[in-house]
Amino acid sequence: MKKFYHHIVQISGNVITVLAPNVPYYSLAEVVSDQGTSLAQVIRLDGDRVSLQVFAGSRGIATDSRVRFLGHPMRVSASANLLGRVFNGSGEPRDAGPPLSDNQIEIGGPSVNPSRRIVPRNMIRTGLPMIDLFNTLVESQKLPIFSSAGEPYNDLLARIAMQAEVDLILVGGMGLKYDDYLFFHQTLEKHGALSRSILFIHTASDPVVECLLVPDMALAVAEHFAVNENKRVLVLLTDMTNFCDAMKEIAITMEQIPSNRGYPGDLYSQLASRYEKAVDFEGAGSITVLAVTTMPGDDVTHPVPDNTGYITEGQFYLKQGRIEPFGSLSRLKQQVNDATRSDHRALMDTMIRLYADFREAQEKRAMGFRVSEWDTKLLKYGDLFEARMMDLSVNIPLEKALDLGWTTLAECFEPAETGIKSDLIAQYWPKAQ
CATH class of the missing domain: 3.40.50.12240 (Rossmann fold)
Structure with a gap:
């Protein structure tokens, strides 16, 4: 039977302090008052002064309430x-x-x-x-x-x-x-x-x-x-x-x-x-x-x-x-990009680089500068990228996302404009219908 400690020396908010020796840090305790039994946890030790955070709050707990330590942390x-x-x-x-x-x-x-x-x-x-x-x-x-x-x-x-x-x-x-x-x-x-x-x-x-x-x-x-x-x-x-x-x-x-x-x-x-x-x-x-x-x-x-x-x-x-x-x-x-599909890393790098260029073109247009033919391509690409890749409602497997990435590039650019290696272009660039 666990020993009860009867004298609470301090009540501060929902933290109570009781004098008790050899109490483990973070161990649980039961506080028995007129309101019933509340669970508490040891949050500070200062010699024999043990501070406990009462889960349900200290309302109804008096200095003569009883405290019993369970000897183990939360389980x-x-x-x-x-x-x-x-x-x-x-x-x-x-x-x-x-x-x-x-x-x-x-x-x-x-x-x-x-x-x-x-x-x-x-x-x-x-x-x-x-x-x-x-x-x-x-x-x-x-x-x-x-x-x-x-x-x-x-x-x-x-x-x-x-x-x-x-x-x-x-x-x-x-x-x-x-x-x-x-x-x-x-x-x-x-x-x-x-x-x-x-x-x-x-x-x-x-x-x-x-x-x-x-x-x-x-x-x-x-x-x-x-x-x-x-x-x-x-x-x-x-x-x-x-x-x-x-x-x-x-x-x-x-x-x-x-x-x-x-x-x-x-x-x-x-x-x-x-x-x-x-x-x-x-x-x-x-x-x-x-x-x-x-x-x-x-x-x-x-x-x-x-x-x-x-x-x-x-x-x-x-x-x-x-x-x-x-x-x-x-x-x-x-650690895993090279193990998914051979085009994963190259496509990822290219699409992010072109999206960064889109942001610059977007800023240029907003400031009233002349928009070039290349900027127009970037603006079209950026809108497609945000709708197809960034929208959180999109739910597709990685392989379909990679294929959609190639489709997006093909709708906006010529293969040579992407800077992707020719062997990957030959393997993954969408074929003309």
Whole structure:
């Protein structure tokens, strides 16, 4: 029987402080008050002074309430029964299903030993040309989606969840509006992807501490399925800025010395410990992480996207409802581009170069300069490129996207004007009808 501690020395917001010896960091505790039993987590140790964040808030907790430490950190069930289910940030069912208690695993464990990692080599197909053709997503990659507020980043994640060629989808939602949660659930269910998905959803009205648990829960479950079930797992996290804001809120409550813009000084380490869970296991499955990072004020130098960029292997920029070709980067795409089709890299480079020329021609026209015959070709090409490649509603396999790229070039230019090698022109340039 665990010992009860009866004297709470401080209550500050939703954080309570109790005197107790030999308490493990991040362990769980039960707080028993007149209002019932609440779950709490250790977030700070100072000798025998133990600070706990109460999940449901400190309302109704008095200094004579009782605290019992459970001796272990947060755990989550990891079994096939999770598939198709929705849980909150503390692992409790958010849907109408029963709670799960089988095969409990601890969350927040260390990243994988580098010696067990293998070089990423497999493409994850998404059906989106701006990803598959131009910035290929690779198994075990960690990529953020940098977005301004108001962009359809959750729509993009839902599209990827429906179409990605993986075995299992983990969705971790942090600070979501209830409408966004319903959107994810209904979209996956409507398109038949819910049966291979597991959702951990923290809404804006839920306790702040649960926001911090969501990515750890999703990644712990992902690691279980990758290691023990040999599954290719894609983890979709939204929004990591809300996660960091939750860390900042708790740090302020704990009166920690703030760093840049009020965020805690270990912001980089906290983000890295989650992103570094992306891994391709030798002889087992893989974990790939795509995480939305909203940029307050569209400022990429904000501490959250700024620190994220040092950790991850590229980024997608979402602007005006489309994945922006300039700035978006998958640093691992060269690992798979040569293994897809012989024309992949050359076509990708040529189409982006010509789209950059289109942007210059567009600016020239807007400023009233004379538009040359070459500029006219570029303007036609740019409009086709945006409609056929950048529109997020486009859903085609990579091979069809490559063929469509050649068709687009042929509709706007002569073969010699593209600068592509003659052997590729001979093999892939559309034949005149």
